[in-house]
Amino acid sequence: MASLYLHIPFCEHKCIYCDFYSIAPHEGGGDQNALIGRFLGALRREIDLRGTAPFTGADYTTVYFGGGTPSLLPPEAVGEILGRLREKYRIRPDAEITLEVNPGTVDGESLAGYRRAGINRVSIGIQSFHEDDLSFLTRIHTAEQAKACVRLAREAGIGNVSLDLIFALPGQTPERWRGNLEEAMALAPSHISCYSLIVEPDTPLFRMVQAKQVQPVDAERDAELYEFTIDFLARHGYAQYEVSNFALPGFESQHNSRYWDHTDYLGFGPSAHSFWSDRRWWNIANLQTYVDRLGRGEPPTAGEESLNRDQLMEESIFLGLRSSGIDLERFRRRFERDLQRDFAGVIDRLVADGLATVDRAQLRLTRKGYLVCDEICQSFR
Ligand code: SF4
Numbered sequence: 599m600a601s602l603y604l605h606i607p608f609c610e611h612k613c614i615y616c617d618f619y620s621i622a623p624h625e626g627g628g629d630q631n632a633l634i635g636r637f638l639g640a641l642r643r644e645i646d647l648r649g650t651a652p653f654t655g656a657d658y659t660t661v662y663f664g665g666g667t668p669s670l671l672p673p674e675a676v677g678e679i680l681g682r683l684r685e686k687y688r689i690r691p692d693a694e695i696t697l698e699v700n701p702g703t704v705d706g707e708s709l710a711g712y713r714r715a716g717i718n719r720v721s722i723g724i725q726s727f728h729e730d731d732l733s734f735l736t737r738i739h740t741a742e743q744a745k746a747c748v749r750l751a752r753e754a755g756i757g758n759v760s761l762d763l764i765f766a767l768p769g770q771t772p773e774r775w776r777g778n779l780e781e782a783m784a785l786a787p788s789h790i791s792c793y794s795l796i797v798e799p800d801t802p803l804f805r806m807v808q809a810k811q812v813q814p815v816d817a818e819r820d821a822e823l824y825e826f827t828i829d830f831l832a833r834h835g836y837a838q839y840e841v842s843n844f845a846l847p848g849f850e851s852q853h854n855s856r857y858w859d860h861t862d863y864l865g866f867g868p869s870a871h872s873f874w875s876d877r878r879w880w881n882i883a884n885l886q887t888y889v890d891r892l893g894r895g896e897p898p899t900a901g902e903e904s905l906n907r908d909q910l911m912e913e914s915i916f917l918g919l920r921s922s923g924i925d926l927e928r929f930r931r932r933f934e935r936d937l938q939r940d941f942a943g944v945i946d947r948l949v950a951d952g953l954a955t956v957d958r959a960q961l962r963l964t965r966k967g968y969l970v971c972d973e974i975c976q977s978f979r
Contacts, residue, residue: 600656600874601856602683604641605867606668607885608634610703614736614806615764617798619869619883620666637867637885638675640892642682644866647897649686652874653864658689660853662696663717669699673711680716687864694719694852696760701747702739709747709754719758720751721791721851727781728774731767736802741781748785758849760789765827766820767795768812775823779830788849792827793842794820821969828965840921841968850922858921860914868898876905911935916975923962937961937978944977 608630609620623630661683663676676697683689696719697712712720724744726732732740739747751759761782765775782790797807797814806812815823828838836844840858843851856863857873865872869883879902882888891898905913911933918924930936938945938956945961948954953967953974967974 599856599861600653600658601660601662601853601861601863602658602687602689603662603664603853603863603865603870604668604679605865605870605881606663606665606671607637607868608665608670609667610670610700611736611738612802614734614802615795615798617801618666621885633885634671634675636889638671638679640889640898641679641866643892643895644898645679645682645686647892647895648864648866654687656688656862658683658687658693660694660696660856661689662698662853664698667700667703668697669703669708669712673708673715676712676717677715694758696721696851696853698723699747699751700739701744702737704747704750706750706753709750709756713755717756719760719851720756721760721762721789722747722751723762724782725762725764726767727778731770734767735764745781745785748787757788759785759787760791760851761785761787762791762793764793764795765823766815768814770815770819770823772823772826775826776830779827783834789843789845789851790831790836791843792824792831794824824969825965828968838965838968841971843921855921858917860910860917876910878903878905907933912979915978918961919963919967919975919978920971923960926956926959926961941978948974948977 605619607620609622612620612622661680668676680695695717697717699720699722701722701724722744725735725737727741727744729741748759748761763778763782765778795814797804803812807814831838831844835846837847838844839850840854843854845851860873862874863872864874865881868881868885868888871878871880879899881898882891882900888898914929914933915924915937918929924937926938938961945954945956948967949956952964953970954961954963963971963974
């Protein structure tokens, strides 16, 4: 079992908080459509270049178009990429195929085109239903466009809809955040991701905070909003299966779950990461160099590392605790290490403090535990 990820490095505009690799039209030094054309040519070459053993022998159960803004690609381009992938890699007919969508870039026609191209799940970046929040975040869409996007996706035949929201915006009160969650519930998504606003270095938001133009919320308010989110969504039937992700039963993102499972995945496009067996590598985060390298028939890799058993084990604990827990039996078979015995003191204390549970050999964090997930991971070192 394995997964495919495609990083589409274009945005109509760079949001102030975002540190993902993508370029806006004014940064591309010219015609963005021409740039997209060159990128697609290079992407085809990368798909072909990697189309060898062992990658061609796996069964791929998920494909994910992320970015950037993949919904800037015309549906025909998405269909062509999927066709190319299918020629080289064994993608299962029932694979989950997700496209990240920015509501400011689509209409009914393009969403219907994506469905025809093979997209069966959309992850819609809404972030807030308050217009002033959207302006602050410099999103390119309105709340009405976001709502219409959900409706149009369904009309286009894409029933599996995930929404992204951001909480802990400067000055955000629990009432305002509740308003966002209520608006989201009215749209009845199958999946919802709620991220706390992080001030990433080298972003306009970072500089605004440094210049004291923006005051981030304090840790206490952040935790209050997060706990409220978990309770609110649980009451509405959405189970938390990762720190920031919630789903109706059966609608957990298969793609993300694979990452957290340490399943093999191949990433294509500038800045994309790949993980296979015990090796990780990542592509250069520069579109021009990516295109040039592939033009010369060279892989666009920027770096790689091989993980030893201890590193894999540590990652596996971290990824498991962040998501739906650690299957202790599977862990023992994989690493020949009995976590329950070796960390008996740590686990007992976590359970006694209400931070974790052990149920049928599955160690998982509680709501309270997710709040201090990073600290808990440290205790398994
Ligand atoms: S649209 Fe998404 S990827 Fe693009 S800048 Fe905004 S948050 Fe980042």
